[in-house]
Amino acid sequence: MTSLPPTANPQSSKRLLQTTCPYCGVGCGVDVVRQGAAGPQLSDLQGSREHPANFGRLCIKGTHLLETLGQDSRLLFPMVNGQRSDWQTAIQTVADKMRSILETDGPEAIAIYGSGQLLTEDYYVANKLMKGFIGSANIDTNSRLCMSSAVVAHKRAFGEDIVPCDYEDLEHTDLLVLVGSNAAWTHPVLFQRIERAKLQNPDMKVVVVDPRQTDSCTLADLHLPLAPGTDAVLYCGLLNYLSQHDGLDNAYIEQSVSGLEEAMHIASEWDLARVADVCKLPQSIVETFFRWFTQLPRVISFFSMGINQSTTGVDKGNAIINCHLASGKIAKTGSGPFSITGQPNAMGGREVGGLSTMLAAHMDIDNTEHQRIVRDFWQAPNLATKNGLKAVDTFQAAADGKIKCLWIMATNPVASMPNRELIEAALSRCEMVIVSDTAAQTDTLKFADVVFPATGWSEKNGTVTNSERRISRQRGLVPPSSEAKHDWQIISEVACALGFDEAFSYQHPVEIFREHCALTGTENGGSRALDLSPLQDLTEQQYDAMRPQQWPFSEVHRAGADRLFADGTFYTPTGKARMIAVTPALPTQATSADYPYVLNTGRVRDQWHTMTRTGNTARLLKHMDRPWLSVNSADAKTLGVENGDLLALNAACATDTTVILPVTIDDKQRKGDMFAPFHWSATWGSHCKVGALLNGANDPLSGQPELKHGAVKAKKADMASYGLVYGNAEYVGPVRESFSYWLACPTEVAHSASVADVKAPQAVLDSVFELLPKDTQWATRQSADAVSVVATRDDKLVLAVLISANALNLPSDWLDSLFTETALSAEQVSALLNQQPDDAFLLGKLVCSCFGVRENTIKQAIQDGCNSVEALGKNLKCGTNCGSCKTELAALLTAEAESSTDTESTPYERII
Numbered sequence: 001m002t003s004l005p006p007t008a009n010p011q012s013s014k015r016l017l018q019t020t021c022p023y024c025g026v027g028c029g030v031d032v033v034r035q036g037a038a039g040p041q042l043s044d045l046q047g048s049r050e051h052p053a054n055f056g057r058l059c060i061k062g063t064h065l066l067e068t069l070g071q072d073s074r075l076l077f078p079m080v081n082g083q084r085s086d087w088q089t090a091i092q093t094v095a096d097k098m099r100s101i102l103e104t105d106g107p108e109a110i111a112i113y114g115s116g117q118l119l120t121e122d123y124y125v126a127n128k129l130m131k132g133f134i135g136s137a138n139i140d141t142n143s144r145l146c147m148s149s150a151v152v153a154h155k156r157a158f159g160e161d162i163v164p165c166d167y168e169d170l171e172h173t174d175l176l177v178l179v180g181s182n183a184a185w186t187h188p189v190l191f192q193r194i195e196r197a198k199l200q201n202p203d204m205k206v207v208v209v210d211p212r213q214t215d216s217c218t219l220a221d222l223h224l225p226l227a228p229g230t231d232a233v234l235y236c237g238l239l240n241y242l243s244q245h246d247g248l249d250n251a252y253i254e255q256s257v258s259g260l261e262e263a264m265h266i267a268s269e270w271d272l273a274r275v276a277d278v279c280k281l282p283q284s285i286v287e288t289f290f291r292w293f294t295q296l297p298r299v300i301s302f303f304s305m306g307i308n309q310s311t312t313g314v315d316k317g318n319a320i321i322n323c324h325l326a327s328g329k330i331a332k333t334g335s336g337p338f339s340i341t342g343q344p345n346a347m348g349g350r351e352v353g354g355l356s357t358m359l360a361a362h363m364d365i366d367n368t369e370h371q372r373i374v375r376d377f378w379q380a381p382n383l384a385t386k387n388g389l390k391a392v393d394t395f396q397a398a399a400d401g402k403i404k405c406l407w408i409m410a411t412n413p414v415a416s417m418p419n420r421e422l423i424e425a426a427l428s429r430c431e432m433v434i435v436s437d438t439a440a441q442t443d444t445l446k447f448a449d450v451v452f453p454a455t456g457w458s459e460k461n462g463t464v465t466n467s468e469r470r471i472s473r474q475r476g477l478v479p480p481s482s483e484a485k486h487d488w489q490i491i492s493e494v495a496c497a498l499g500f501d502e503a504f505s506y507q508h509p510v511e512i513f514r515e516h517c518a519l520t521g522t523e524n525g526g527s528r529a530l531d532l533s534p535l536q537d538l539t540e541q542q543y544d545a546m547r548p549q550q551w552p553f554s555e556v557h558r559a560g561a562d563r564l565f566a567d568g569t570f571y572t573p574t575g576k577a578r579m580i581a582v583t584p585a586l587p588t589q590a591t592s593a594d595y596p597y598v599l600n601t602g603r604v605r606d607q608w609h610t611m612t613r614t615g616n617t618a619r620l621l622k623h624m625d626r627p628w629l630s631v632n633s634a635d636a637k638t639l640g641v642e643n644g645d646l647l648a649l650n651a652a653c654a655t656d657t658t659v660i661l662p663v664t665i666d667d668k669q670r671k672g673d674m675f676a677p678f679h680w681s682a683t684w685g686s687h688c689k690v691g692a693l694l695n696g697a698n699d700p701l702s703g704q705p706e707l708k709h710g711a712v713k714a715k716k717a718d719m720a721s722y723g724l725v726y727g728n729a730e731y732v733g734p735v736r737e738s739f740s741y742w743l744a745c746p747t748e749v750a751h752s753a754s755v756a757d758v759k760a761p762q763a764v765l766d767s768v769f770e771l772l773p774k775d776t777q778w779a780t781r782q783s784a785d786a787v788s789v790v791a792t793r794d795d796k797l798v799l800a801v802l803i804s805a806n807a808l809n810l811p812s813d814w815l816d817s818l819f820t821e822t823a824l825s826a827e828q829v830s831a832l833l834n835q836q837p838d839d840a841f842l843l844g845k846l847v848c849s850c851f852g853v854r855e856n857t858i859k860q861a862i863q864d865g866c867n868s869v870e871a872l873g874k875n876l877k878c879g880t881n882c883g884s885c886k887t888e889l890a891a892l893l894t895a896e897a898e899s900s901t902d903t904e905s906t907p908y909e910r911i912i
C-alpha cells in the first residue's frame with residue numbers, strides 16, 4: 001500500500017533516500033542508500049547535510065540505526081491468545097470485543113494508550129477513532145510521562161501549546177541555561193550545535209541546573225547542583241532578583257503580559273539567602289546565575305525532564321516562563337523558554353490532539369465551538385466532549401475494572417510507567433489487552449490478548465514534527481517485514497470492522513496528512529497558531545518529495561512572520577501572555593526515616609528507552625553494558641558498599657519488588673540522592689524493574705508522574721556467590737535463570753549474564769550441572785570460594801560458568817576473544833577456569849565505540865601530551881566519527897588536568 005519511492009532501474013540501481021531518525025526530538029535528517037528491488041538492502045547511512053536540524057551530524061544512536069533492523073527480534077505476524085493468527089481473525093476479535101463492551105459498558109470502558117513515537121498520520125487516525133467514533137477521550141500516550149507538564153505550562157502562559165524557539169536561537173544566545181536536561185546524552189546533536197556556538201562565541205555562557213554533575217556540565221561555565229525538586233524556588237528567586245535589579249522589561253509587560261503582580265507577590269518572598277538555603281547551594285553561585293540572566297541580553301532556558309517529571313512540573317515550567325516574560329526575553333532571536341521534546345513525534349502528537357485532555361489540531365475538548373468544528377469536519381457520530389483519563393488514571397481505572405479493553409500502541413508501559421505492580425495488575429484484570437508493537441519481546445507483550453505486528457522505522461511512511469516545530473518525512477525505504485502493517489492501517493481496519501468505513505477508508509498516508517492539515521486550518525482565521533492548511537492539497541508526489549517544513553507558515557500566520565509571538569500578542573482571550581503565581585512545593589514522594597534516599601531516574605547516552613531497538617546491537621551496549629546505581633561516596637560508606645557491589649532497593653509502593661543494581665560510587669551525585677537509568681527491564685534481568693520503585697504520584701494539572709524523585713531504602717544485597725554465565729544463547733538463557741539474580745549483558749559475539757546467588761559457589765554448582773549441554777566436554781575447577789565450568793565442543797567454547805564468593809569483574813572482550821577462537825588452547829581453558837584475564841585486556845572501559853578506543857589508552861595519551869579533544873582525535877581517532885564521546889573525552893581531559901594540579905577547585909563553579 002505504501003509505495004516505495006520510484007527507482008530508475010529497480011533491479012540494480014543504487015538510490016540515495018532521505019528519511020528522519022526515529023529516536024529523539026531533535027529530528028535529524030538521515031540519508032540512506034538503497035540497493036535492489038526485491039529484498040532491498042540499506043547501507044551507507046549518514047546525517048543529511050541539508051536537514052536544518054542536524055546539517056549532516058548524527059549521534060551514536062542514529063549512526064547505528066541499520067544495525068537495529070534485524071528480523072530476529074521483530075514481531076512478524078498477528079497473535080490471538082498467545083497463538084499465531086491471521087489479520088482478519090485478529091482484527092475481527094478486537095472489533096467484536098469492542099462492540100460488545102460498547103453495548104454493555106459504553107465508550108468510557110475502552111482506552112488507547114499510544115506514543116510519541118507514532119507518526120502524525122498514525123496518531124491522527126487513532127485520535128479520530130477514539131474521540132470521534134468510539135466516543136470517549138480515553139486516548140492518552142506516553143507523552144503524558146514526558147511533555148504534558150510543558151504542554152499545560154504553555155497553555156497557561158501563551159493560551160496555546162507553543163514552543164516559541166528555534167534551534168538557530170541556540171546559536172545566537174548569550175546565556176543558555178540547561179535546566180533538568182542532560183542534552184549531551186539525550187539531545188546530542190543539539191548539544192554539538194551548542195558546543196560549536198560556544199566555540200564561535202566564547203563570551204556565550206552555559207549554565208547547567210541539575211542535582212547531578214552530568215556530562216552536559218563539560219560545557220558549563222556554572223553548574224547549580226540544586227537539591228532535587230527545588231527548581232521553582234530557584235526561578236521564583238530569579239523573578240524577585242529581576243525586579244530588584246532593574247531586570248524587568250516594563251514596556252513589554254505593559255503591552256504583552258498579565259499577572260505580574262500576583263506572581264511577584266509570592267516571588268518577593270524568595271530572596272537570595274532563602275533560595276540558597278532551600279536549594280542547598282552556595283549563595284555566590286545562585287547570585288552569579290541570577291546576575292547573568294538579568295544582565296545578558298539574550299537568554300534561553302532549555303528545559304526537559306528534570307522540570308516536567310514532577311508533581312509540580314507545570315508550575316516549574318511556568319516559573320521559568322515567568323522570568324522570560326517579565327524580562328522580555330522571549331520571542332526574540334536567541335531568547336525564550338525552550339521546552340525540548342523527547343520523542344521523535346511528541347510534537348506531532350500534540351498537533352493532532354493525541355492526549356486525553358485535548359480535542360484535535362490544538363482545539364479544546366471543553367470548548368463548544370471547537371467541538372462543533374471537529375464534529376462537522378469528521379462527520380463524527382459520537383464526539384467526546386469531556387476530558388478522558390490521563391495515563392496514570394487509565395491504568396488505575398483498568399485495575400479497578402472500569403477500563404475493560406486497552407489498546408497499547410508503540411509504547412511499553414509495563415517497563416516505563418511508574419508503579420509497575422499496579423500496571424501489571426491492571427493489565428491482568430483488563431478483559432482485552434491489545435498491543436501493537438514492532439518487537440517480539442517486551443515486558444508489556446506478556447499481557448497481550450491480541451498482538452498486532454506494526455511496521456517499524458525504514459518501513460513506515462509518514463511525518464514527524466521535531467522540537468522546533470519542523471515537520472519531516474519518515475519514508476518507507478523497504479517493504480514491511482513479513483506480515484507487519486502500518487499503525488494507521490491497523491487502526492483503520494479496526495475502525496472499518498466497527499462499521500466506520502466511510503471515515504476510515506484511507507489508502508495512503510498522504511490522505512490522512514491532507515485531512516489533518518485541512519482540520520488545522522478549518523475556521524482558524526488566525527485564532528490558532530497551528531495552521532498547516534498550506535499543505536492540505538499536497539499530491540502524493542509532493543508529499544513523497546516534501547522537504548522539512550517549519551510552522552508557522554508565513555502565508556497563514558497572523559503576524560506574517562515565522563517568529564511566533566513577535567508581534568507581542570498571544571493566544572489568550574486578552575492577547576496578553578499570562579504570568580502565573582507559583583508557590584514552590586517539595587516533591588510528593590518524600591524521603592523518611594524508613595526510605596531515606598532520593599531515587600532519581602533517567603537516560604544513558606547510547607540506549608533508547610526500554611531498549612527494544614538499541615538493545616539489539618552490541619555496539620550500543622559497549623558504552624554501558626548494564627544498569628547501575630550512582631551512589632555518593634559518603635552514602636556508599638554508610639551502606640558498606642564498594643564499586644560493583646550489588647545494592648538492593650525497596651520502596652513503599654513496591655510490596656513484592658526488590659530492585660538490585662551494581663553500585664557506581666560517584667561524587668557527581670549529591671549525598672542522599674541515587675541515580676539509576678530506567679532503560680533495563682524484566683526482559684533484561686531478574687531485578688531491573690526500576691519503575692516499580694516510583695509510586696505514580698503525578699502533577700494534578702498535567703497528570704505527569706514524578707519520575708525523578710522516588711523515596712527508597714537501600715541495603716547491600718545478601719549474596720554468597722557472584723559470577724558470569726557466558727556463551728551460546730541457547731545455554732546461557734536457562735543457566736542464568738537458575739540464579740537468584742541475573743542480568744543480561746550481551747556482547748558483540750555472545751550471550752552473557754552477570755549472576756549472583758544467595759547460595760555459596762559449591763551449592764550453586766549442583767543446580768548448574770543439570771543444565772549443562774550434554775553433548776559437550778566439561779572442564780571444571782573447584783576451590784573453597786570459587787567454581788568454574790567450561791563447556792567446549794570440538795575445543796570451541798560454548799559455555800562458561802564462572803562463580804566466585806567475591807565480586808568477579810571479567811572484561812567481556814577477553815571472553816569474546818576466547819569465544820571467537822576456533823580452538824581453545826589448554827592455557828586458555830585454564831585461564832578461564834582460574835577466572836584470570838591476561839593483562840592485554842585490562843585497558844579500561846570503552847569510550848569511543850566507533851574506533852574502539854579505551855579509557856586507559858586515552859589517559860595515557862593525555863599524560864603523553866594530548867591536551868585537547870582534537871589532539872586525542874588526531875592521535876587515536878576517538879571522537880572523529882559520530883562525536884558522541886567528545887563530552888567524555890573532555891571530561892577525561894578535565895579529570896586528568898585536575899588530578900595533576902594541586903590547587904583545589906570548588907565542586908560547584910568552574911569558569912572556563
Ligand SMILES: Nc1nc2c(c(=O)[nH]1)N[C@H]1C(S)=C(S)[C@@H](COP(=O)(O)OP(=O)(O)OC[C@H]3O[C@@H](n4cnc5c(=O)[nH]c(N)nc54)[C@H](O)[C@@H]3O)O[C@H]1N2
Pocket residue numbers: 024025146179180181182183185186187209210211212214227228229230231304305306307341342343600601602603604605606607608609708
Ligand atoms: N540517549 C537517549 N536520548 C534520549 C532518550 C533516550 O531514551 N536515550 N529519550 C528521549 C526522551 S523521550 C526524552 S523525554 C528526553 C529526556 O531528556 P532529559 O530530560 O535530558 O533526560 P533525563 O536523563 O531523563 O533527565 C535529565 C536530567 O534531569 C535531572 N534532574 C533530576 N531531578 C531534577 C531536579 O529536581 N531539577 C533539575 N533541574 N534536574 C533534575 C537528572 O539528574 C537528569 O540529568 O531524552 C530523549 N533523548
Ligand SMILES: Nc1nc2c(c(=O)[nH]1)N[C@H]1C(S)=C(S)[C@@H](COP(=O)(O)OP(=O)(O)OC[C@H]3O[C@@H](n4cnc5c(=O)[nH]c(N)nc54)[C@H](O)[C@@H]3O)O[C@H]1N2
Pocket residue numbers: 115116117118142143145146147305309342343409410411412413415416417418436437438439442454455456457460487601602603608609610611612613678690691694707
Ligand atoms: N523511571 C522513569 N520512567 C520513565 C522515564 C524516566 O525518565 N524515568 N521517562 C518517561 C518518558 S519521558 C518516556 S517518553 C517513556 C518512554 O517509554 P516507552 O514509550 O514505553 O519506551 P519505548 O521503549 O520507546 O517503547 C516504544 C515501544 O514501541 C515499539 N515500537 C517502535 N516503533 C514502533 C512503531 O512504529 N509502531 C509500533 N506500534 N510500535 C513501535 C518498541 O518496540 C517499544 O516496545 O518512558 C517514561 N518512563
Ligand code: SF4
Pocket residue numbers: 021022023024025026027028054057058059060061062063187188189190
Ligand atoms: S540526536 Fe541522535 S537520536 Fe536524536 S534525532 Fe539526531 S541522530 Fe537521532
Ligand SMILES: [Mo]
Pocket residue numbers: 145146147342343
Ligand atoms: Mo520522553
